[in-house]
Amino acid sequence: MKNYLAILGLSIVLVGCGSVKSNVNDLAISNPIVTALDLTAVNNDRVPVTINPGRFTTETVTYRLPRVVQGTYSVSDFGKYVDDFKALDYDGNELATTKVDDNTWTIADATKLDKLQYYVNDTFDIETNGGGMQGEQPFSPAGTNIEEDNYVLNLHGFIGYFDSLKNNQYALDVIAPATFVRTSALENKGIKSSADGKTITSSYFAQRYFDITDNPMMYGKLDVEEFMVGDIKIVLSLYSPTGKHNAASLKETVYKMMEAQKSYLGDVNSTPRYDIYVYLSKGDATSPKGFGALEHHTSTVVVFDENSSLEGLKASMIDVVAHEFFHIVTPLSVHSEDVHYFDYNKPTFSKHLWMYEGVTEYFAQHFQIHEGLIDNTTYYNTLMSEINTSKRLDDAMSFTIMSEHILDEPYASNYYNVYMKGALIGMCVDILMRKESDGNRSMLSLMKELSAKYGKEKPFVDDNIIAEITAMTYPSVGEFLKTHVEGDVPINYNEFFTMVGLVNGETEVETNYIFAGEQNVVFDGDQAKGTIFFSPMALKNSFWKSQGVLAGDVIKKVNGTDLTMANAQQIIGGMFGWKEGQEITMSLERNGEPVEIKATLTKAYATSESIVEDDNATEDQKALRAAWLKG
Template identity: 65%
Template sequence: MKKVMALIGFGMMMLSCGSSPRTSNELAVSNPIESSMDLTAVVNDKVPVTINPGRFTQDTVTYRLPRVVQGTYDISDFGAFVDDFKALDYDGKSLPVEKVDKNTWVITNATQLDKLTYWVNDSFDVESNPNYPNLFSPGGTNIEPNNYVLNLHGFIGYFDSLKNNQYTLDVVSPANFERTSALQKVAESASANGEKMTTSYFAPRYFDITDNPMMYGKLDVEEFMVGDIKIVLSVYSPNKKHTAESLKETMYKMMEAQKNYLGSINSTPRYDIYLYLSDGSAKAPKGFGALEHHTSTVVVLREWDSKESLAQSMVDVVSHEFFHIVTPLTVHSEDIHYFDYNTPTFSKHLWMYEGVTEYFAQHFQVYEGLVTPRDFFGTMDKKIDHASYFNDALSFTEMSENITEEPYAYNYVNVYQKGALIGMCMDILMREESDGTRSMLSLIKELSSKYGKDKPFEDDSIIDEISNMTYPSVAAFLQNHVVGSVPINYDEFFEKVGLYYEETKVATNYVQAANGLVMDRNKETEEMFFTDNVEDNSFWKEQGVQPGDKLVGINGFNISDMNIKFVVSQIFAWETGKEVDVTLDRNGETIEIKTTLTPAFTTSRTLVENPNATKKQIALRNAWLNQSENM
């Protein structure tokens, strides 16, 4: 209660005093760092930022913007977006400043320092510029007349000597803007002419600055309750193709199912979803996906997607980010809890933070009845296929600890493939050993109870701890396939739940078979020809097409006069019922095919339920998928 009252008192102080100038007697070590951004004063696509730390007693201080931010596992160098950095004394005169690297400024004569001022460029419109870091878009920033994506780690930095200080933040914006943020708002006031609005926020420490993004502008905002969690959905669609209202039902249904799946885990009373839809223009963001925070996520997706396609993307992306409230936001190691934004050390456990989270994001959909078991099997089977593109004999803990370095960085994407499969295998093992009473989710709940967002675990000890909490089979799995480099035989785990692979006929288009394209081109002659895959495409096989046949003409057009990519795109767009006229060259013989397109099929190795599964296998599968005996 004392903490609550202290914050209320601080808010009242902000309301009554605003951001009045500081005196030179206010020591930096004992006062909040005052920061401000003015979105109404943008010049050349840059926002002015002011940092007022109070009075320093040392002669030299160091100020930084993050080199790395949590959740990205990559070098960001946000200082590269800063221009015209100045340190001003109490008379408004410049103090000596040395920029020692991309993100670090050292200020001398710091006892005279009043404030820092600088300008910040955004990352969205320079993603293809080699002079700037290539940031993952959801972790980046946007500055444009109608929209501001304010990942605050791109604007506000920290002093090395004041890492634990509180922050205040004033954001000045046009009064007609929508303003959404999960950061604690303590005051709001309009300018005398009513054209501007100053919104004041409070952050207990720098982590809360980086952990609470904002979105300002001409947004579409919907708020709704999922149980006792308030969901705030903010959407920016440049061409107004999509709205928050059109996504609201999908998000509600998904998050209600997630909350049912999580049960007693409930770590936030509010969750913000910031969705920026890229229109595909030259300066629009290209990195589609999302970045998690404790109580929010920033999402960047395609504006040109259909309503149905966008809704499915939001389910896949946001469900993953929401599950991060469990791990690493609740269950995490000391590397994450005491994160160093300049020279971080990385935890060994991306298999849990990203892999298990991705597994939950897929598993809850079948467990809560949003998708069919067959759909879920197909999803996990695709992850097996995609994981095969990466080094399957690479220790996951070793990769995780060195994730910003090669060859580990290249394999990062595998945390969403093999990492999720690790979660699946452990889930099956947990359920098998406990006769269905324990699971991967129950294990994470046990870890959440033992640790939690304010109590990190020891990075080097958690594998042994999980082993002791579970079963010898789980311990062996972790040592062999997570710490060790032994590839996983997934068939063994599917057998436990009565699944197996069978060859089935599946629909395809007219350019693909199960193993790839049915056509290729000779790079020297530019001639197009049919590959061995043509024998696994029912349409072409029924027409008698053979591997090696050259494609000469389509519907009266000579292939040699057409761009190869255009030809493939045209055939890809063919639909059943269309009349086609195809000319081939087979060893000098001209062959003409005039026909009406019939559906094309290919054979696929599909994961399905084994009709000969035992009662024990079926019971384990039903527990795993939350299915009844009669289904």
Template identity: 45%
Template sequence: MFKNLYVLLLLALLLGCGAAKLPSPGAIMPIKAQIDLVEVLDDKVMVVVDPGQIGKDEILFLIPRIIPGTYSEDNFGAYVQDFVALDYDAEPMNISRKDVNSWLISDAKKLDKVTYYVNDTFDTELEVEEAVFSPAGTNIAAGENFLLNLHGFVGYFEGLKEVPYELNIVSPSELKPATSLHEISAEITDKGQYNFSAKRYFELVDNPILFARANTETFKISDISVTLSVYSPTGRYSAKDFRPQMEAMIKAQKAFLGGVSGTKTYTILLYLAQISDSDATGYGALEHHTSTVVVLPEALPKQVLDESMVDIVSHEFFHTLTPLSVHSREIQFFNFNEPDMSMHLWMYEGTTEYFANFFQVQEGLIEIEEFYDRMAKKISNSRVYDDSMSFTTMSERILESPFKENYLNVYEKGALINMCLDILLREQSNGEKGVLWLMKELSAIYNEDTPFDDPELIGEIVAMTYPEIGSFFEKHVQGKEPIPYPIYLEKVGLKLEMDQKPASYFFLGQIPYIDADPGDLDTIFVQKGMELNSFFQDLGAKGGDIIIKINDTTITLDSMRTIVGESFGWDAEKDIRMTVMRDGELIDLQGKAGTPIYTERKIVEMDSVSEKVISLRRAWLGQ
């Protein structure tokens, strides 16, 4: 394919207007991109992209609208300003902006390069419909730190995504890069000059870079070299603080996966944010083939950060198995602006989330009861979403309503699909095979360079397993039939117990039913992805509702604190009026305060089960 592409490009160049920038015989000239982190102008940095010789009359330059792993429209072109195309005489060329993410360049045979400024997403002054999920976002803090998710900086020319890239970054000398991107060379004088290479555009944007003052730890686990880089704005935390937990976790993951993970390097970029309007909002992580970006609040206590890092990074590391290794053509040849979405989120996110919890009990990091509690909580949380929605249909159409509103269920029901599939595989194979076995089998067929055909995968899984697996997929993954969890739990001697328990109005234990928007602490909303207590349910509140008023009190952070305090003395007959904003519409809710209760679900072991069932449970849990 590359040879054919080269021949066509070379022919176009020879017939074009001049010999400037002709590639040498047998070579494909890389696209060259430059980012200047020294001359920061109004919180923006300049980017230059030189495509080499273009052999056609017009060409489209694009910045991604959607990136892999986020399943949302982020429109990174909205953060690009002052876009200019220059010819070989450094004169501006005719361009037209086709939409927020693309520019059409006329008379493209004369194109030398494009230049533009990029604003960051963390504290953008621009008006955008929805903030970018921070781990997928960008930060420009002159002389302090630069979080370069490169899809937010470097664009691509239509038809040239498979061409190699060279990236040159000029940075303040005191800031050092942490990344898994292949570094060609580095030169440090009064400023840093770093040169990187990528085989294609996808590889370039699949390797984020964090520029900050050196705060890294590198350690080796088996055949994998892991680098942990931490940005802590106040200097409260160092990479050494998190190394023991990350080292133990990845060691356990490698033991769990065996030889199925072929990753030789892995970079963890931890950005600790201050809680302010000018820093990251939306915490979590985004996976890449050989790295992950994690964004968490610096203000969290160390113990909470440790627990969060283990849960979050273990999930992201398991993505090296799927979709980063086992994946469909839709992901292999991802269209950043008009993507076809794969139908297999049950695997990409569901298997990954299941493994992130399951490996911890298998490797002795948590007790069995903790694993049971986590799965029971996922059953409760999954009830917030449409349980009759086909998971494969939701996955294919995840960018549109009503499917995108159910996306977070991939971490709840998606994990439960895999738990039930794991139990069913164990039952059918007399304990010998499970989901990990299945993923190892698939990874022997498919890998980073060999994708599967999206419609064929489930059929292939059934062919290598049992007819009962086909029935499970047909009913509960492709179909709309809710999973009868008690039936699957009973196969391994477990049962699901439900109990109505008292709750406070606004808290479940120490977990609040409400939260504040990190970007605007006076915006208080009802938590998404959490089964609400009877108080909110009886009022008709839903996850995501922004609370505008309670009775006659306008809600701010301070007034909400006052109401929460007063609620401990509310009478059950107290009248409650709550005004919420839902999907841009004001809605008035009313009812009695009542006596709030919640449904607690517990997975517990059954009494008097057969030795065969106990043996199956032990084979499943590795205990």
């Protein structure tokens, strides 16, 4: 770390002499690209950006913002948010530039180029659909926010790269009001206060463009909690626009979860610091709409709903942050060349999303049973739910072909299956590994072996990894991957459940007040009439059944608030936070007559088809089950 600083100090001096054009020390190729974001000079909701490379010797250079960023598997087009793009020569005159496409500019007369200046609009303001899947907008956790009291600085939204200088270092200054709280996954190399004390410039350094994209920051009115989980320092930064939530109230949940994750992972090379950035969306027209998170090597950016209850927010944090943190294993430590030498403009995609997303999601569920955070029945129900959801997507699609063509149809619309069938693929391989090794090896031990063989700095060859895994493991694992991951043959999950003494059966599943187990919503709506009513599913939910509701009962009010199509998302979404013991009221209309419900919530159950433990399981089956769940 120390020599970064030494190199940086030296280079700044050299770049400062940029106008001495004959000096060989000022060449772009051998100097950091000096960049600055000025949050004190925001103009019309746009941040001014300066990009100052060293001297070019080529006639023309190409500068781009990313079309795609890693971990998103969709088109973002960050160049669309750039305004007033200017290239200046060493005398401050404008050079001619050509905008080649949404994300690309070429600058002729590049030998005279001193620096680039432009403004960047934020993506949160313009989002219409939460980004990602359609509409070519960034997924919110990859996006940017420019607001008086909050800045989400996913730096790839502000800073681009010269085609010829992708491996150059970057020096970055962020100038902001002194009152702002600031957290950054990039290491802070120093701060400087202005003479009047009103602004502070924070300086950062990135080894290459990848590090610009991999290290987000958040500035503004933040709530920050820092705590240790073993030897990792967790920095939880939260922005709650109305002040409803705070970092302190999530700390215990995050601590408990990450401690269990660390215990599950064991001796995996981890980072000394992990940043969690949580942006809570108010739900306005200019608020971000893509909830979820994006992983980075030492951080994650999370976007959730400000209107959630604390309980709801905690549950979302466990689901989403557990997944992001396990990305430390893959793709962050185990990945192919497509990931390692990522092309932000025309990326090629690895065939192995089953591993990057699927195995990661498998770990995010499996660690909860392994570490005793949930019971067996809850885990079996999660698996059942994944099976059901995966069957609603194309179950006969090769996972490797889907991965490689994930931006195109029909693959793009099956993307969600990487979290469902992908996780189940992880389960099947895990069970096979444990069976073949008498419980000594597992999906996790395999990932650790791969991580030792490859690791953060050494990618595997995309086309070879399945053969390598086969050689490292057992013919049955190779056969499974060939048939059900490369091949398009649907998996018969019962074969795997039999190995661990599980059978299909009926079970009472705990549910909430919106579902009757699974994805069975107890409400339905009539767009034409603008009404929301109970669906026949409501009778399968023990609480609603006990209240005597009937299918077709129109819901007029919930806890005294009129329910309309316009606020349904918010009101029904709010019911996720309803808890046993809480008093609720509901005004219904049945055949034109009013019906009032006034009740204390009792725990809701639904009867559903699931997986249960076989009473007649053999000792071998039980032993394998124990190895799988607790081994």
